[in-house]
Amino acid sequence: MSDGRSTPVYGSESLLFLTDEQLRQGIEAMFFAYRGFTADPDRILAEMAYGRAHHRAIHFINRAPGTTVNNLLAILGVTKQSLNRVLRTLITDGLVESRVGKIDKRERHLYLTEDGRSLEATLSDAQRKRMRAAYKDAGPEAVAGFKLVLEAMMDADMRRAYSKLRDGTS
Numbered sequence: 001m002s003d004g005r006s007t008p009v010y011g012s013e014s015l016l017f018l019t020d021e022q023l024r025q026g027i028e029a030m031f032f033a034y035r036g037f038t039a040d041p042d043r044i045l046a047e048m049a050y051g052r053a054h055h056r057a058i059h060f061i062n063r064a065p066g067t068t069v070n071n072l073l074a075i076l077g078v079t080k081q082s083l084n085r086v087l088r089t090l091i092t093d094g095l096v097e098s099r100v101g102k103i104d105k106r107e108r109h110l111y112l113t114e115d116g117r118s119l120e121a122t123l124s125d126a127q128r129k130r131m132r133a134a135y136k137d138a139g140p141e142a143v144a145g146f147k148l149v150l151e152a153m154m155d156a157d158m159r160r161a162y163s164k165l166r167d168g169t170s
Contacts, residue, residue, distance in 0.1 A: 040126035044119075048093075053078065053086045055123055058112065061096060062120045063165055066109045068101070075161055095119060 018026075041055050053076075060075050061067060073083055087110070090096040095116035101107030112120060135143045154162060 037127060037130060040130065041123040044123060044126065048119075050089070053082065054090060057083070057086050057090060058095065058116060058120045058123070060165075061110045062112050062117065062124075065111050066099075069098075069108045069110065072110065075165075090116070 045051060045055055056076055060072060073080060091098055094113055097111045097113055098108045101109055151159060
């Protein structure tokens with residue numbers, strides 16, 4: 001292929017016994033793919049003096065409106081201090097609203113404001129466009145395989161959190 005991608009090799013290459021070189025290539029492909037995947041949102045966020053932590057918080061608050069700060073901490077795997085810094089900025093800038101829990105007054109439930117939903121849509125649209133093009137180019141079997149590989153790379157706790165979020169039970 002002239003676009004720099006390698007052509008898949010089947011038959012002589014056993015996927016059960018990948019060489020260190022093949023694994024290194026996969027690791028590097030993940031690094032470069034991640035750079036591409038985050039490039040468009042990074043440009044948008046830089047104009048607002050935000051970073052990827054802001055993007056992740058906005059994304060997961062959008063996916064589970066009313067999520068608690070503790071739940072967001074568990075999903076993102078960051079320190080409370082780090083998340084508080086991000087949330088404080090998003091709340092001050094009018095993108096996130098924090099509401100006191102109705103049952104447990106100590107809980108804070110997080111919601112995107114209209115401006116927050118608009119920013120989330122802009123960021124996600126850029127990533128969906130890139131993923132849609134890649135999925136279309138790779139084909140349905142590759143997409144299914146890619147999803148299986150990503151899920152297999154998750155730690156058990158993260159796989160459970162992902163499943164809950166995907167199934168809407170978070």
